[in-house]
Amino acid sequence: TGPVSSECLGNLLRIRLSAAYFEDKYLSFSVVDQSGIAWELDGAMASKCGYTVTYSNWSNIEFRASALSCHSHLEKDVFTVTLQIKASHTPDMKNAATHLKSASCHHGPWSLRELVCETNYMEVSIRREVPQSVKDFIQGEYEDWTLAFPEAKAEEASIWQIVFHQPEEKKALLVSDAWSAGYGLNTTDTRVLLRVPYTAAQTQLVEAQGITFSTVRSSTFYKQQWMVLMVDTAVACPVDGVDYTNKTIIWTVPKYIQPLSAGATSFKDVLIEAGVDLHKLSAKEMASRKYVLLNDLNAITVKIPIGAEGGYYKTSVSSGRHGAKYTINPFLEHQWEDNKWGLTKHTIIKEIETPFEQVELAITNNSNLSARLMNVTVGMFLPDVELVNITIEGATVAVTEAVQHGYLTHEIRYANGSKTYVIQVLFDASSIKKEYMTADMRAYTLNVTLAFIIHPTSETFAVPVITVSAVKDAVLPSARGFCDERNLYLIITHGNVDQNWLPFISDWPLTPEAAQKYNYSLRDNGTHLAISVPSLSSHVDYEDFHTSGIKASLHLTLKDSITLANRRDFSVSCRLSPSELIECLPNGTVVITAVKLVGLADLDTSMLVLRDRQCKPSLVTEKTATFKFNVNTCGTSRKFNSTTMIYENEVLYFRPGNDTPVYQLKFVCSYAIKQTVDVRYESKKNPPPSIKPGFGALSLSMKLFKGNTYDHTSQ
DSSP states (O other): OOSEEEEEETTEEEEEEOHHHHTTOEEEEEEEOTTSOEEEOOHHHHHHHTEEEEEETTTEEEEEEETTOTTOEEETTEEEEEEEEEEESSTTOTTOEEEEEEEEEEOOOOOSEEEEEOSSEEEEEEEOOOOSOHHHHHTTOOHHHHHHHHHHHHTTTOSEEEEEEOSSOEEEEEHHHHHHTTOEEEEOSSEEEEEEETTOTTOEEEEETTEEEEEEOEEEEEEETTEEEEEEOOEEEESOOEEEETTEEEEEEESSOHHHHTTOOOEEEEEEEEEETTEEOOHHHHHHTTOEEEEOSSEEEEEEETTOBTBEEEEEEETTEEEEEEEEOEEEEEEEEETTTEEEEEEEEOOEEOOOEEOOOEEEEOOBTTTTEEEEEEEEEOTTEEEEEEEETTEEEEGGGGGGGTOEEEEEEOTTSOEEEEEEEETTSTTSEEEEOSTTOEEEEEEEEEEEEETTTOOEEEEEEEEEEEESOOOOOEEEEEEOSSEEEEEEEOOSSOTTEEEEETTEEOOHHHHHHTTOEEEEOSSEEEEEEESSOTTSEEEEEETTEEEEEEEEEEEETTTOOEEEEEEEEEEEOGGGTEEEOTTSEEEEEEEOBTTOTTOOGGGOBOSSTTOOOSEEOSSEEEEEEETTSTTOEEEEOSSEEEEEEEEEEOOTTOOSOSEEEEEEEEEEOOOOOOOOOOOOOOOOOOOOOOOOOOOOOOOOBSSTTOOSBOO
């Protein structure tokens, strides 16, 4: 059939353009008349000349022409339409390729009155009949026709005149004025025609049985020989009447509505047929598709299950959400006879689109762990969707450029036209986020956003794709620790999971700036992290005392830089020599440093005292208190032996109101006696006592006792 094909459908011609051939091209349409002149189509010309252009069924383009369209060539029962199509890759239509398609169709026998409700216009054509006399023609007609006749008679020199009847007034237009206003008027050898766009100024909305119709009530006058003839060119088309119930489309069309049946008193249905895409369906075909056609006294009803054969789903977007709408183009042909017009044929072409329904997309992770390849499938999509961009780490790139970032994309099409998209990228790509999970597992996270476009509407939507693959390839950091006389050391060997882990000591971040502030050492050469902390530091924990020294521990935690979750704990513990805490100076000065133990969280180092509680520390930190005093002060006791002089004191901590210490650190300073000197010592004799007379007062107190035992006093 090639890129352009045609089909005859009664009094309509359809020309279809292949979506695959004309994809990504800019198009213009022109109709070529019998003189070879190409008339370019726009929306206004199409609606007044009897042409319709639609995009249907996933970008297929359809052109329809009425048998009575402006540039149709009518010859007996055949009408011919020639369509010129220009296709270009640029909107300015430069270097456009031209396709010419001419098609001829036989039209069926005309009814006295034929009404066509196309999607963009309403059309009525009436058989031309010449009465015996003007008087006979006018007699017995409606009053508004009689009133319109003088207006037509006053314009005897004109070829055309149309009078629109509205509730408040009548408005007469010459053919040139009507054409400028968007109306299409024409005559053939046998018919008079009026074509009205739905947006025309003289249309009225009329309700019948709850259904809204767009109507035009008009009288068309034309001269034939010496007569002025008038025909009723009323037309009405339903603009709603579609409901959705229980996954079913219900299309209702009232019969014999007032604008089309004025003056008639009896009606008889002759034929009611329905179909899809202008193809009539038999009762058997409708039953196989589960369609229902109902005809009652006042209305015709068509019921179509949503999703049934004959329609199709198309992609839609609502508030950024991906979804779909079901679209079907049914039509209805109703022929009836009445006692005014005789036979009327009413053809209604309807485009029905169901409300938006959200459709969830499946994101499937088919990653190949052995090949270390992320492989993610996104779908299903309808054929009208195309992947155009990928956003990677905030940068949006076209699909064709994504390969430069390590991303491969390809499309998988299925027999029913639907498709999925596959995204592939290596685990080791820089844009893949790598996180430690637990034990020896690492999580590889793909986080991209796919941007899609819908044809032919050019709507866009985005699909975030976040998938995680767990791989057993984690290498955790390890550590070794040691101490010297003044520092505790930790040497951490990096693994492959701790690139974004941060060192913390007691929930305190060990940054280079913080390390410098506290005189710590922090060095990282990419493979190892070396940390050294002075043994007397506020970030060192002291756990117990012993004669051999004090146990000091440095606890280091590696935390996730984003979540601050604990990832790995290391520690080093050493027994510090007592000499690190006490200094006994030769001049009798003692410097003692007391440390806060782990078990005494509420201990305030500034409240530590010596035996003499007036002696308080001269230097206080969060975990240490340093005293400096002379051995002859602060309650220091002294002991001697033959070679040593020993001074002893204690650092004490009392809770308020309690005289029993909860912290007691006893310490001694020993001074060696290096030389012994014998010193002769004797006491000097005192002179004997002597009594010298003197004067003074003497107070005496006497008690009497009952015996010489002096046990009981006399009363």
